[in-house]
Amino acid sequence: MGKNVLVAQSGGPTPVINNSLRGVVEACFDHPNSFGTVFAGYHGIEGVLKEELLDLSAQPREEIALLSTTPAAGAIGTCRYKLKSHQQEDFQRVVDVFRAHDIGYFFYIGGNDSMDTANKIAVLAREQGLDLVAVGVPKTIDNDVGDSEFKLIDHTPGYGSVARYWALMVQGAEEENRGSSPSDPVLVMQAMGRKIGFIPAAARLADPHRETPILIFMPESGLDLNALTDIVADKVREVGRALVVVSEGFPVGDLGELRDSFGHVMFSSSALTVERVVVNHLNKVGLPARGAARGNMPGTDQRHSMIYASTVDLEEAYQVGRKAVEIALKDGNGFMATILREPGDVYQVRYDKVPLELVANSERHFPEAWIAPNRVDVTNDFLRYARPLIGDSWPSVPLVDGRQRFARLKPIFAEKKLPEYVPQAYR
Secondary structure (H helix, E strand, C coil), X not given: CCCEEEEEECXXXXXXXXXXXXXXXXXXXXXXXXXXXXXXXXXXXXXXXXXXXXXXXXXXXHXXXXXXXXXXXXXXXXCCCCCCCCCHHHHHHHHHHXXXXXXXXXXXXXXXXXXXXXXXXXXXXXXXXXXXXXXXXXXXXXXXXXXXXXXXXXXXXXXXXXXXXXXXXXXXXXXXXXXXXXXXXEEEEEECCCCCCHHHHHHHHHCCCCCCCEEEECHHHCCCHHHHHHHHHHHHHHHCCEEEEEECCCCCCCCCCEECCCCCEEHHHCCCCHHHXXXXXXXXXXXXXXXXXXXXXXXXXXXXXXXXXXXXXXXXXXXXXXXXXXXXXXXXXXXXXXXXXXXCCCCCEEEEXXXXXXXXXXXCCCCHHHECCCCCCECHXXXXXXXXXXCCCCCCCCEECCEECCCCCCCCECCCCCCCCXXXXXX
């Protein structure tokens, strides 16, 4: 039997994150001679620092299988704790925990900052002669990991499902707005996406032939609240109504923003929201039609609504988790599993690896060429990119007594071997 495994996740969850977890775990189970006990850091790297290691090898296999359609982070928990360069005690604590529990393989599921953490631990392992293989597993609904040329990774698991959520939700919103437009001519919807427009852009998938009055305001649009107001008014004059999809990162002024420990703005936890500012402003200046603007602000359901998950996304999330284990066995320390699109008209991908140091703290940008000349739409090139990611069928989500059946892991933890520890950022 080989060394033990530790898998953890960090940052905001996705509908398919647990299928990547399942991919890692089941691939490790398939190689009992290479891997020992599989542990999960309970609530990410914080669980490692606190020596809270959930024993996944001791879980019923049917519960592991149910991770495939269990969304968000309830199974093993997540965190927003970043290992910063000056937190040397934290780094040493990670090494001590790994040594105490004979951890030889570390898989970290997450976005840009998580890949940075995985990279730092990979470097630390080399520096201290620790027999450890660290591999990253990508996830983020924002699709902002990697490069803007899509050479490091084509898209991240999680994005396809949120894109599908918006495609289908905007379809429903169109029915709502079309029917109630005499009294509510404008419906404003806020999409996640702090600094990048991939999520609001997906609204166009609801209407690829541009038959409905959808206006998409991304952070990259170069517009402001006054420009938005004029554009919405023009659309209402033209067709009598408008569907406004606005990114949470669209500039509307001070929102009293709060920030997480990564330094990222938490728009949904701020004093105001972009959606509320836009609705109030439109109603204050007045619409060129009878009635008022209304708002609809989806929240974290964008990343935990399992019924909207993309079957393509689910499969790719699973396969990229399995690929990470293959990388650990064949290539060793310091890589991230990746998804690359094959050339051609038929959508196909291959799973490969990239050095962690290339994707750590990477941040792609929404291609300028994919923003329409009017700045409130996307081009057909974006639609060709995004359409395959949302799939063509509904996921099969098991129900028991009319309710979704999610994985429920037993609270079986490794026996603690080290003194209690308080993470440095909490002191």
